[in-house]
Amino acid sequence: MRYRKVPDETVRRLPLYLRGLRFFSEQSPDHVSSKILAEFLGINPWQVRKDLSYFGEMGTPGVGYKVKTLTNQNQRILRLDSVHNAVLVGVGNLGSAVLAYQGFRTYGIEIVVAYDSSPAKIGSKINGVEVKDISEMWQLNELDIDLGIISVPGGAAQSIADELISAGIKGILNLAPDYIRVPKKIKVISIDIAMDFARLPYYIPAS
Template identity: 45%
Template sequence: MQKKDRRIPEETVRRLSLYLRTLRFMENKGVQVISSERLTKHLNITGAQARKDLTYFGSFGQPGVGYNVNRLRKKIEEILGLDHSWNVILVGCGKLGAALLAYPGFRRFGFRITAAFDNNPDKVGRTIGKVPIITDQKMEEFIRKNDVKVAIITAPAEAAQEIARRLAESGISAILNFAPRYLVIPEKIQIKSVDMAMELESLVYYLKNH
């Protein structure tokens, strides 16, 4: 997919996701062609930036015209690996876990949460939004049997490291972590952490200094 051995800036990948959101919105509205300027108008990104981002992966536009919305949407989905669906599991069925299980945004775009795990016997056996809650003792087995590659951790901070270790050992390749803890995992596993208190912390900094 990616051109030669050029390194892709991490920010470029993140922006691709943003373009995708706009493209889906536009496609829904029936827009067929879009310029780089219009694509980025409401994203605090310049048109030049979008063009540069896209050329890391190929030439998808038509000079003098713009980008075909449907084609570019599909291209970006292909680049990101969203052209097929992903089996995802979620570990930790507290309030945040339950909220994510019910979140429509995942399912809509190719992420299918197939099972949730918890160590609380009261929760095991129930379902949240059609997703069954399974005892965490069966987690490894489930991962192997169903070839799961992506996991979301919504367990308490104290439990997160041990869960991550077990996930890594069972063959998970990517983790989205919501526990406010740095997780030590093998290099080859992709991880991204979302720490909501941290987001607020950097936000208020700018309150003082602007």
């Protein structure tokens, strides 16, 4: 089944819905209303209804959406119904935190190998993932990996991105505080904790 194109802003919220839907499926109701889902996720009910309209399935008035059906559709749209292998580059504090975090697995994403330049880290295992020498990153070509996580210090991200792309990586999660340039066919999602934090004072009344 194909779905019509979903706007980026909706795609941004899809994993949030997935988390909410999983929560409700554990609580075991068959149906959930847009109102309850919205309240749980802290967004507007009309936004939920609009977003979910891209799924093809409408909720039943007074009853809501089928939790199980909606979960499956959400996973299919996000292409999370199959496992994706990922590589992580840069095993400092942030990289180690990412490796230790189990959250990716619940979305079908598996970090299978990590790279670092520090001799103290090369050869070690963190959370079951082997840390290899960054000079051997070209070997990625031989593995079935399409996602990369960049958690190197600022200034080093562009060259790592270039290497990942030439090794066949198609999507990059950039956790370094650098803007990176990539070919059009490559998708980059950047998280800069400082930039998100810098938005907070805007919302805080002067005391």
